[in-house]
Amino acid sequence: MSMFKRSPWMVHYDGASCNGCDIEVLACLTPRYDVERFGVINTGNPKHADVLLITGYINEQSQPVVRQIYQQMPDPKVVIAIGICATSGGIFSECYNTKGGVDSTIPVDVYVPGCAARPESIIDGVVKGLAVLETKRAAWRIERKKRNRVFRLPFFKPKASPP
């Protein structure tokens, strides 16, 4: 059952929504859908997580919270917006307290449609998100190598030059 190369850990944030998608994300962890068989762990700590799952839209109150969670997550990271509210605001897009979908605050990599998003669709979304994570990771590795080369040069310099 090796669907993924690594075990992605995810952090879940519930924005403003009806909770339906929130419950479905939780249902993904329970026996019928059991995403833990792929090594997916729902962690509470953003610093441990590779994937950020957001259900529900963003409002004034949750905007700084979401931004903070996103900044706390280590690179490379993937954001998955689950449900119609998270992608576009859905039926609540005309409410006075709505800022819009998750993409109004942070960049989103995968949109999972559905009201409420079905567990199968959430699993599909996570699979898709991990493909994005893999490409991001490759790009990030090249970036890091470049950065390390620049960083190490002055360190080796005194050794090379004779006193």
Added chain:
Amino acid sequence: METPQEIVTIASSDLLAKVQEQKDAGHRLVQICATTLEQLELSYSFMGKEGITHLRLLLPRDQPSLPSITDIYFGAFAYENEMHDLFGIDIRDIRVDYKGKFYKISEPAPFNAGCLIPTRKQPS
């Protein structure tokens, strides 16, 4: 059997006395609700064994103000803070007063100031 409901119209000045009457009769507070019309229409609902009584009172939309009933019914603080935040009703002496921080929303009094209801089109 369906509980009978009745709506009693009262003046906003004798609110506390009427609420105290309900408390003495052993009724419980069910809800407080406001509606934006030409004026603000408030309904205080109380339930006893005989049925539900809705005390109905009217307030002006401009700078509405009311005394708090939290001294009589402590559970009313949630409704009163809600009315303060959504309708901009200034409620005096709430026991647990959030001072407008109950719902942290982007616009003040969204149900009162920008409400479209009175300008709505009538059916042709």
Added chain:
Amino acid sequence: MKMTYVALKSLFSSPATANYPAEPKTYYPGTRGHIVLEVSTCTLCKICEIRCPTGAIQVDREGKAWSIERMKCIQCGFCVDSCPRKCLSNDPQYTSPASEKITDRLDVPYEPPKRKPKPETPPA
């Protein structure tokens, strides 16, 4: 101790887990997955556009096209219920996740019936 019985029972019964991505899920015929348009019977009457609670459906009469924003549709099926020609239906398969917001645009070959030219009234 009571839990031991439950734990032992699950040890010897078949797994409760659906082997989802490996085995495709079969849906019930009535499941609301995504909206499908039968292009041949659509008359571009715009009723679905008016009824859609989220404004996901756009009907373009000039360009002869019907389009739906998949990432706005909440699968309520109100358009299906209100379509006068019954050309909309619910398909059990959900829209698959994507990296951008998909809009499906379908060309509708409907020709509006030509109005009969008014019979010229002979000048009196």
Added chain:
Amino acid sequence: MSNRTIIPFGPQHPVLPEPIHLDLVVEDERVIEAIPSFGFIHRGLERLVEKKDFQEFTFVAERVCGICSFIHGMGYCQAVERVMGITLPPRADYLRTFWAELSRIHSHLLWMGLVADAFGFENLFMNSWRIRENILDIVEETTGGRVIFGAAKIGGTRRDVTNDKLKEIGRTLKTIEAELHAITDVFEQDYSVQQRLRGIGILSREDAFDLGAVGPTLRGSGEPMDARCEGYAAYRDIEVEPIVESDCDSYARCMVRIREIYQSFDIIRQVLCRMPDGETEIKVKGYPNGEHFARLEQPRGEVLYYVKGNGTKHLDRFRVRTPTFANIPPLLKMLQGCDLPDVPVIVLTIDPCISCAER
């Protein structure tokens, strides 16, 4: 020497499924006072009546909450139907009752799982949710949605279920009920469950009544009050006895919910037996003009819908007083004087649904 500290609890907390924030004033390990704060998921959907017409608004009403969505939709429709003077065909009433009770079972199973998780009984959590999936299968088969049923509409129901299917569902429910006994026996008899729940979060009968508690929170304190006795939908033919426990603690509230699951199975059985034939919807003409307060019993307690129409297709006011909102003052009462480690369990025993409360 005692020391007063304020501990912020939530909105993101490992045991809390939903964003509620509590400021706990603690003295050593004892909670003196708790002050909740909201606003994380306030949507202001009551004001959407300005933009959606009264028939479209059913879909908004269903999305007040994703757990008891059907009863929200049904309650809104019921209030509008009363304003417009519509009498439903009997089959629609019975189908609505059937779905309402299914949603009660799934909500209570969900809650059982969450509370088991809160006191650290992972196995029980998983097993409750495993059984819940079987209920959701029935829901999906009959309505087409898993959590948002989308089956209620003004003037009836949007779908019909064939009588053969209903018979089959009756048989499936019987096996689910037998399976459920193994789980609820654990709640009733297991030593560790009792240790974690007994004598915690005491809410006396007087306090519960005065502070306006509703649902299992009220009935767990010995007050027999159940809005289903109002006799809406099919409850006018079906006798509903309010389930009451008199211990006033977390365990009593837990037992009320467990006994309500079996009561719901019983009601569904009666509904299936008596299901009348005929139409499931009637045509709605005109616009609502007038006002009505409708009371319904949700899994979390009594919910109150207020609808005021003005004769146009847009309503003047839609207001929903959700059970969690009414249960917040009693929750504060329960938290006073409890130990800090008990806070998550006590918060969960009112079955908080914050998206309901904030709307």
